[in-house]
Amino acid sequence: MMDFVQRVxxxxxxxxxxxHVDMVPTxxxxxEVLAGAWSNAKxxxxxxxxxxxxxxxxxxxxxxxxxxxxxxxxxVSKNPAVWVGVMGGKTWRRFSGKSIDxxxxxxxxxxxxxxxxxxxxxxxxxxxxxxxxxxxxKGGLVKPQVARLVLVGPHWRPSSSGKSQQYxxxxxxxxxxxxxxxxxxxxxxxxxxxxxxxTDG
Amino acid sequence: xxxxDYIAVRRSLVMDGAQRRMVPTSSVFRLLxxxxxxxxxxELNQPGRLPTGLxxxxxxxxxxAAASALKRHSHFTCLLLPGxxxxxxxxxxxxTALDGPGSGAIGLVATPDEKPxxxxxxxxxxxxxxxxxxxxxxxxxxxxxxxxxxxxxxxxVDVFTEGLFFIRDxxxxxxxxxxxxxxxxxxxxxxxxMRLGIDSATVSLTGPRSAHLLxxxxxxxxxxxxxxxxxxLKLGLAFDARIFEPFEAALFLADISDLLSDPKxxxx
Numbered sequence: 470m471m472d473f474v475q476r477v478x479x480x481x482x483x484x485x486x487x488x489h490v491d492m493v494p495t496x497x498x499x500x501e502v503l504a505g506a507w508s509n510a511k512x513x514x515x516x517x518x519x520x521x522x523x524x525x526x527x528x529x530x531x532x533x534x535x536x537x538x539x540x541x542x543x544x545v546s547k548n549p550a551v552w553v554g555v556m557g558g559k560t561w562r563r564f565s566g567k568s569i570d571x572x573x574x575x576x577x578x579x580x581x582x583x584x585x586x587x588x589x590x591x592x593x594x595x596x597x598x599x600x601x602x603x604x605x606x607k608g609g610l611v612k613p614q615v616a617r618l619v620l621v622g623p624h625w626r627p628s629s630s631g632k633s634q635q636y637x638x639x640x641x642x643x644x645x646x647x648x649x650x651x652x653x654x655x656x657x658x659x660x661x662x663x664x665x666x667x668t669d670g
Numbered sequence: 671x672x673x674x675d676y677i678a679v680r681r682s683l684v685m686d687g688a689q690r691r692m693v694p695t696s697s698v699f700r701l702l703x704x705x706x707x708x709x710x711x712x713e714l715n716q717p718g719r720l721p722t723g724l725x726x727x728x729x730x731x732x733x734x735a736a737a738s739a740l741k742r743h744s745h746f747t748c749l750l751l752p753g754x755x756x757x758x759x760x761x762x763x764x765x766t767a768l769d770g771p772g773s774g775a776i777g778l779v780a781t782p783d784e785k786p787x788x789x790x791x792x793x794x795x796x797x798x799x800x801x802x803x804x805x806x807x808x809x810x811x812x813x814x815x816x817x818x819x820x821x822x823x824x825x826x827v828d829v830f831t832e833g834l835f836f837i838r839d840x841x842x843x844x845x846x847x848x849x850x851x852x853x854x855x856x857x858x859x860x861x862x863x864m865r866l867g868i869d870s871a872t873v874s875l876t877g878p879r880s881a882h883l884l885x886x887x888x889x890x891x892x893x894x895x896x897x898x899x900x901x902x903l904k905l906g907l908a909f910d911a912r913i914f915e916p917f918e919a920a921l922f923l924a925d926i927s928d929l930l931s932d933p934k935x936x937x938x
Binding site: 473492493556558559596602603604608609619624625626627631632633 | 692693694695696697698699700701745748870872874891892893894895896897904906908911912915916917920921923924927
């Protein structure tokens with residue numbers, strides 16, 4: 470309880486000072502992804518794979534990579550960067566570059582609680598909630614955030630062959646003022662294709 | 671009731687005593703197998719177990735489990751006040767709320783998990799008799815009273831009221847008012863969506879609370895390659911995205927799910 474209050478006090482003073490408390494008009498698109506080799510990997514490998522696929526699709530929708538810069542407002546970086554939250558958003562870290570190593574994500578799990586909440590993402594976030602058995606997600610973005618990609622599931626659904634198959638859900642929350650639904654959907658399609666799986670939904 | 675009066679009632683119900691600005695809200699959902707809970711409900715509804723006229727439901731058991739889980743996740747009853755400070759209530763007060771005329775109810779129950787299950791269910795069932803209908807009745811009465819007044823008075827009041835609404839939406843509310851509203855309307859809300867046959871819903875937090883629990887309707891869900899299915903309900907938690915991270919909400923739901931995997935033992 471005390472940890473929470475201290476954390477929120479510290480966090481809230483900062484967000485209040487930055488006036489980053491307003492809700493972003495948020496829209497979400499969701500695609501279902503068939504489970505496969507990518508999802509059978511260890512949790513951090515799966516998350517790293519997802520992040521790398523997202524980074525590979527940097528050119529598809531550059532607005533989603535925009536970050537709020539305190540003085541200059543919204544800035545689209547030439548180098549792609551993502552904010553990755555491990556353990557359902559317990560620890561956050563900004564990654565830039567072309568690929569993310571699963572070992573880097575593993576090392577985030579050992580971060581001390583005192584620095585866990587020290588950063589707050591202000592660009593594209595990626596979270597894997599499958600380990601926490603979250604089956605669905607409806608997100609609202611807070612001002613510095615521009616978009617968030619969430620992996621949820623798995624769940625079973627009947628296929629055309631009669632057998633049931635396992636699916637994961639990929640949810641993309643995005644700032645409706647910056648990106649329209651069709652472009653967000655195209656970006657999500659590209660991510661799903663990158664995961665090299667069939668889609669349904 | 672004409673649309674204009676209906677809007678006036680809704681405005682009064684939704685806005686009064688609430689934070690005017692919408693809180694950034696995210697929701698996580700988890701599927702909860704209902705068979706153990708349904709067994710317990712059947713057992714509680716045996717003749718002689720509960721007072722005459724009362725009936726236990728899955729929703730009641732979920733509320734008791736949620737109250738028990740709130741002990742370990744009491745931060746979901748805390749509130750981020752507009753000034754940036756945190757309001758920490760001394761105890762959890764559960765409020766059930768269903769947004770609909772006539773069918774709605776706000777039943778306030780403090781710490782149902784500390785009572786024997788039979789008593790908690792009886793109290794939850796009885797608490798829904800008043801509450802929302804009372805608030806709705808008051809709002810409706812105020813609107814009708816205004817309608818019976820002379821036209822010039824109504825026009826004057828309308829002009830002033832609209833102006834006041836506009837100003838009120840821009841002005842920061844005194845924190846003391848928010849504390850009072852929390853005391854009166856509970857600090858943790860459960861939405862029994864199953865009563866409307868809804869699986870899940872999107873909730874935006876407008877009232878002075880940090881989290882809402884959404885209890886969806888029971889439906890069959892596939893559980894393996896063979897196409898076998900079992901009954902589940904979709905349990906959701908809508909939370910203030912400014913102060914909570916998704917894992918905190920997911921862990922809270924996981925705790926409720928653990929308690930309800932064997933409710934006869936965990937809630938006895």
